[in-house]
Amino acid sequence: MPIKTTTLTDHAARISRVVGHLSERLDRTPSLEELAGVAAFSPCHFHRVYRAMMGETPAETLTRLRLSRAAAALLRTGHPMGRIAREAGYGSVAAFTRAFREAHGLPPGAYRQRAGIGAVQEHDMTDVTFTDLPAMHLATLAHRGAYTEIGGAFERLAAWAGGQGLIGPETKFYGLYWDDPHTVPAEQLRSRAALTVPAGTPLGEGVEALSLPPLRCARLRFQGPYSELEGAYDRLYGEWLPASGEEPADQPALEHYLNDCRSLPPAEWLTDILLPLKPR
Known part of the structure; x- marks a missing residue:
């Protein structure tokens, strides 16, 4: 591996450690020296390296995760x-x-009163469609805990993949969710942040490969913040599925994130909720 590529990969791994450090300590505001130490960079240069690789400062990353x-x-x-x-x-x-x-485009009191700003109507499941997903090879990071806190795993995964040159126009980001947050304690919920990679891609520390077979899925498109997705799941499972005559397959539910949450306001985020189904 050329020296330049090796250095970029090393920097990506070190910045990924910092993102993990931030996401696991949202109640603290770490010092420059602390973050530089996690990344093993000089404090004089840490901020420039972080901003160059993440497209934002550590403070902006922390703010995004906290507001979510x-x-x-x-x-x-x-x-x-x-x-x-x-x-x-x-x-x-x-x-x-x-x-x-x-x-978010409106004050927090109004956000709470309106129960969010998502675009799926409460009693309208007519937008559920069927789609066939091809077999996929994924690079994943495991997350254990509340689904609403998986953002840190995605930040770490993106930092690593960006340093490897693995993010391009064809890259797709997915979340995989195994448990029902209404019945499983938050600290036991199992999920994975994932992105598509070519088969055989060398993986970094903590990054695990996962291959999915071709899947037939029910698809419900949701527009709005990720924190509001659970209501759409409840309607998909509670209203659409019993009336559909379909049976869920033994695969986790997936979320396919269709646009860039860093460059767009939460009201414009698009997510396909994908419910794997048994073959007919």
Whole structure:
């Protein structure tokens, strides 16, 4: 492997460690020295390397992950706004409201009152279609815990894959979800962040290969923040599936992320929820 490629791969692995460090400690704001130490870079150069590889600063990564967690808390808990603001790293509700409005397009109180901004209608399952997925080779990172916190695994996976030159126009990002969050304790939920790679691609630390067979799936397209996807699952499983005459296959549910969550506001994020079905 050429020296330049080896160096890029090494830098990607070190930045991936930093993303994991941030995502596992959302309640803290680590110092420059701490993050540079995790990456084994000089503090003088760490920020430049991180921004060059991630397209944003560590503070911006931390803010995105915290606001995503805050959106989930607004929908899934009755916590007062002051607590959610503090957990998102803001010293006042006013500051949190400004940041949340900028990210989501409306203030957190309205977001909670409207139960989100997603585009799947409560009683409309007519948009469920059938699709055939080809066999796929995936590079994956395991996540154990609340599904709404899998973002850190995706950040780490993207940092690693970017350093390997594996992300291009044909790359597809998927989430794989094995458990029902309504019945399995949050700390036991099993999921994987994944992206498509050629078979035989060398994998980095913690990255595991997973091959999926061809799958026939029910597909429901959802527009809106990832924190709101669970309601669409409930309607897919509770309304569409019993009336469909179909049987789920012994494969995890998948989410196919269709656009870039970094460059678009959450109201424009598109996700295909994919329910694998038994062959007819």
